[in-house]
Amino acid sequence: MIDLRQLRYFQAVAEDLHFGRAAARLAIAQPALSRQIQQIERELGTPLLRRTQRRVELLPAGALLLERSRSIQQELARTVADVRRTGAGELGKLTLGFIHSSTYGLLPSVIRRFRQLYPGIELELHELPITTQHAALMRGTIDLGLLRVQAVPAELEQVPVLADPFVLAVPARHPLAGRERVRLKQVAGEPFVLFNQAEAPLLHDRVQALCEQAGFQPHVVQRATQLHTMVGLVGGGLGVAVVPASARNLHPKQVRFLQIADKAEPLQIALAWRRAHETPAIRSFRKVTQDVAAALTP
Template sequence: MIDLRQLRYFQAVAEELHFGRAAARLAIAQPALSRQIQQIEEELGTPLLRRTQRRVELLPAGALLLERSRAIQQELARTLNDVRRTGAGELGRLSLGFIHSATYGLLPSIIGRFRQLYPGIELELHEMPITVQHTALLRGTIDVGLLRVQHAPAELEVLTILSDPFVLALPAAHPLADRRLVRLRSVADDPFVMFAEQSAPLLSDRVQAMCRQAGFTPDVVQHATQIHTVVGLVGAGLGVAVVPASGRNLHPRQVRFVQIADKAEPVHVALAWRRGHETPAIRSFRKVTQDVVAGLDEA
């Protein structure tokens, strides 16, 4: 079986058309090089070179082997380079699950930076609720998830990257809309647009707990699943709402966002992947995400 070393020997002779120069180029003895070429010809069962005392000529079979040998060497070099780049997290494929609210500002910034720095990684995007991401990560359907922190299976590694505090979303005409800071109790008598418990349990539970801590039960007139839907309904005048501050990135014209004076734990945004399965591509994505978040903190 002819190996890559022998192909390299033949290529040197075929390009130099001189055994002495080829041997010097390869830093081996000329007799040893001659024996290697003879072994190749014996293996193939056909002569590759016409040898005379003055010159070496390529036969048609030799010309074909030289062409294919160059292609093999080039493909091998590309393969080795691709392997190195894959190992360095610069090449490959990455399947990302993300929550809808990440599209309000964070995700576009991450994707833009990632594609700029790692054009060799094919990025697949899948919008998924948090619990669906958990299942997809465990099954290997996605490689990494961008989600909010809530109870996750022990098989998942969860890295918090960002805190998202709650703010009060008010219709632009609301009497408190121009305030910088209000207590949640101030809107106890207002109708509320609330996150649906079944489809958005994390946000629903947090907002309900904040209202209880403030001493009232909200008068819920409408439920919704996504932050943009809740904010849109507030803008339509249906009521007030407590939403993560990332909702400000929607820039709704008929809604004002006011800081809440009550102490409340924010929701956290995180990256998640299967424990023990952080590939080089995931590490590259994590690094880009952390750099983007650090830039948001500095802005």
């Protein structure tokens, strides 16, 4: 079987149609080059060149080998370049799970920037709840998860990228709507819209704990799962709600968002992946996400 070195030798002779010039280009002795061409012809079982004292001509078999050898060299060059780009995190495919609320601010900016910097990486997106992302990461059906920080299985790595503090959402005509900052006890007796515990346990439990810390049990009149639903219900006058500050990016006309004076640890948006499976593409996405998150942090 002929190898790439022999193909390179043949290509030089076939292009120059002169053994002397081809040997000089390859920096080898002319007799050695002639022996290599003869060995190729013996290996293939057919002559490739017609040699006379005055000239060298390509035979049909030689013309075909020249055409194919050029294609092989070009494909090899592309392969080497693609392998290097893949190793550098510039080429490949990345499957990302994300929570719905990340689409209000962080995720669109990250995707836009990532596609500008890494057009060679195909990005496949799947909207998934947090616990579903954990399971998908462990199965390997997604490579990376954009989610809120909570306890993860030991097989997963998790890195916070953006803080998302809690704010109080009130109807635009609420008596407190003109304030910038309030304490939760100021709405202790009011109707609350609260996250559904079964479908949004992290948010439900954190808001419930904040209210208890402020000295009251929220009077829940409606439960919801999605952030835009919560904000819409508040805008409709159904009650007040404690929500992540990223809800501001929805820009609802009938809702005001007030800072909460009570001590409250912010939610954290994080990236998660399988431990020991951080690929170059994951590292590239992580770097872009951290840079975008830093730019979004006040």
